[in-house]
Amino acid sequence: MSTHQPPMPQAPAATDWQAAPGGPYPGYTSPIPVVRTHLGHALASEWTKIKSVRSTMWTLGVFLLLVVGIGLLTGAVVEANSDSESLSGENMLSFGFFGLLLGSMCIMTLGVLTTASEYSTGMIRTTATACPSRGRVLAAKSIVFFTVAFVTTLASSGFVAMLHSSMLGNAGADSPTGGQWLKATVGVSLYIALLGLLSLLIGSIIRHSAGAITIMIGAVLAPLVIALFMAASSMQKLQEWLFEYSIPSQLGAFYDNGLTGSGPSGWDPLWIMLGLTAVVYAGAYALLEKRDV
Template identity: 50%
Template sequence: MTTSTPQPQQQQPPPQPGALPGAMYTSPIPVRPAHLGHALASEWTKIRSVRSTLWTLGVFVALVVGIGLLVAWKSAGSDFSDVPYTVPALIGLLLGQVCLTTLGVLVVTSEYGTGMIRTTFTAAPQRHRVLAAKFLVFFALAYVVSVVSITVVGLATAAMNVVPEGSGQDWGTTALTGALYVSLLGVLGLAVGSMLRHSAGAITVMLGLVLVPAIMPAFLMMSDSLRGVGEVMLAYNAPNALSALFGLPMYDSASHGVPQLLALLGLTVVAMGGAFALLEKRDV
């Protein structure tokens, strides 16, 4: 006659306070549904903790403020009789726009390059929310830095130069619209980067969009049949658009650059729509 050895019984974990017998475990940590605010906080942490952001924005500020102050120092009060005080910032802004477009591309392509985008989309499966947060955080950062840089140049120029009353003082609008233009270029770069998912390719496309329309009119206007195309590209390329926004008389200052700003806004919205559409259709 054999006897079976009794098996030791496994001890059950103590029930949670207030839990019914047999009920599932309830975490004491409150579980909250994710929303756009969480994605914004995540993207803000990413963008401010990456060294490329600090270096790129630092170069942008150095170009706009540094060159602007140098031009203001070498200017005379009579130079601002019919242009705003922020015109010295225009030269640095023409160079600094490349910094913002590059940073816009890197905000999204750097995650694809390192593979961290998989971790991001695993933590936040709603991809459109992540991309929307990238757009909002980058635009806010680029716009604030641009407005502050242009404003510093305007204030310094006003302090260095004495001009007749009412001259050169209407420069607040140019600071807002000029910053909006270069910030939209950066957002356009972010949208292109999201669609291409490759840093070098997206930066090349953005440099082409900025530089080619500024170079091609000189060749297109040699031909009578292509002169119309050349004139449109001449009026809407980035350097002339910024010049019009800053009220330079040689670049159709009567419109104050509004058509050029609206054209860039429309192009950016279309690119953002394409970025959102492709994000949901492709795997990471």
């Protein structure tokens, strides 16, 4: 008597995810679409980071409070205690200098935290795993941070400039020229954004938030403090150089009110900061390629 044999199981049909012979991984291809990553992906990642962390909200919030608050207070005091004769020939936009000088500390702090905080939390390992190209990561951080710092500074400095123009114009001050408007808004915003980018690069080099912030604050304040104690006549030239090329003096040059009558003027401080940032960027990139995360 014959017995019924059950049908033998057949091999499953080839599916779409099985690779054709000769592929990069013979026998398997991921069902997830694979695309070649580029700078745009790194930019999207860094933008997500910078808008998600609380440090961005706090530092930029304090920056806006300082720039607008001090600008409003300064404008009100000058308007109440000046007349058209005392304001004649004065660049009314220059009173925005004080708020921006203090506010630059916030931009520098955010710049340091953009890079150094990832080393303290260990997030840099995840970043390096997702994007092994370290140069691309540094470029993406730099572009995103510079854009955020520039736009924020431009909006706040432009608002304060319009505020002062309205308040002091009513007091009889001369109207600023187009060149003065450009330097007091776009020029000073580019300078502060570059100063923040320099802080970002120092944070990448030092890899320690507190240390990098201390270095940047020292770079702003130390030249002035050191120069004040140089009383000897033999050190007069060095004292003048420290005054002329200190960051507060360069920042004041955008308002034509540097600490001294000589030194950088016009757009010179912007080119100085651009060259310094480029040199530090090259050093940060070289160290990033050589060191472990």
